[in-house]
Amino acid sequence: MNDTDKNNQARPGQFRPSLALYHASPKGTGCAVKMTLHPAHDDTDGCIMLTMANQLTIGDRRGPNPVYPKFDWDGRLTVKLDFSDLTKMLQVFRGECESVEDGKGLYHTTAQFTTMIGLRHIVEPTQCYSLELYRTSRDGKGESRARFLLSPSEALGVSLAIENSFGVISFGIPMLVPHDTSKYRREEREFRNAATAAA
Numbered sequence: 001m002n003d004t005d006k007n008n009q010a011r012p013g014q015f016r017p018s019l020a021l022y023h024a025s026p027k028g029t030g031c032a033v034k035m036t037l038h039p040a041h042d043d044t045d046g047c048i049m050l051t052m053a054n055q056l057t058i059g060d061r062r063g064p065n066p067v068y069p070k071f072d073w074d075g076r077l078t079v080k081l082d083f084s085d086l087t088k089m090l091q092v093f094r095g096e097c098e099s100v101e102d103g104k105g106l107y108h109t110t111a112q113f114t115t116m117i118g119l120r121h122i123v124e125p126t127q128c129y130s131l132e133l134y135r136t137s138r139d140g141k142g143e144s145r146a147r148f149l150l151s152p153s154e155a156l157g158v159s160l161a162i163e164n165s166f167g168v169i170s171f172g173i174p175m176l177v178p179h180d181t182s183k184y185r186r187e188e189r190e191f192r193n194a195a196t197a198a199a
Helices: 003-010 083-093 152-171 182-198
Strands: 018-023 031-038 047-054 077-081 106-109 113-122 128-137 143-150
Touching: 018 143, 018 152, 031 143, 031 152, 047 128, 047 143, 047 152, 077 083, 077 113, 077 128, 077 143, 083 113, 083 152, 128 152, 143 152
Parallel strands: none
Antiparallel strands: 018 031, 031 047, 047 077, 106 113, 113 128, 128 143
């Protein structure tokens, strides 16, 4: 076995940990959302970090040199969604309830901020799911808000992504065990040779 093979076998499985959705509005009121998966490891529980950024510029896609809308990633809002938070969000996506905590939202408090995470199913005037982050500073001197409207198909995709991430959030990512097929290939070759000789 050469060094390249050894390196490939020692490397854990690779995965893409982030999902991002962008909704730009012609009025400049759009938002972008990014969900980053952090697997459990050692004594640390896994989570999904939810980041939302409001639209900064409208952009102009007409003409030979389109200008795409920009989002305020410098002023982004980020919150950690743990096992409990994600299960409550899934209940909304599955139709088991219309909003998290009966419309009260989920609250996360740090030394500096209190952040409310809201998710609710909207039926009128258009069916969608409203995902919202609202943050206030503990000293009462500032607040910020971001809101992203998920279409039913986007909500389904996000729901499935969250649901399928629970194994990683709960138990982490197992190291991939190299599968040596040399014995199988040798036996198959010997079988074919014996069959050819018998013919």
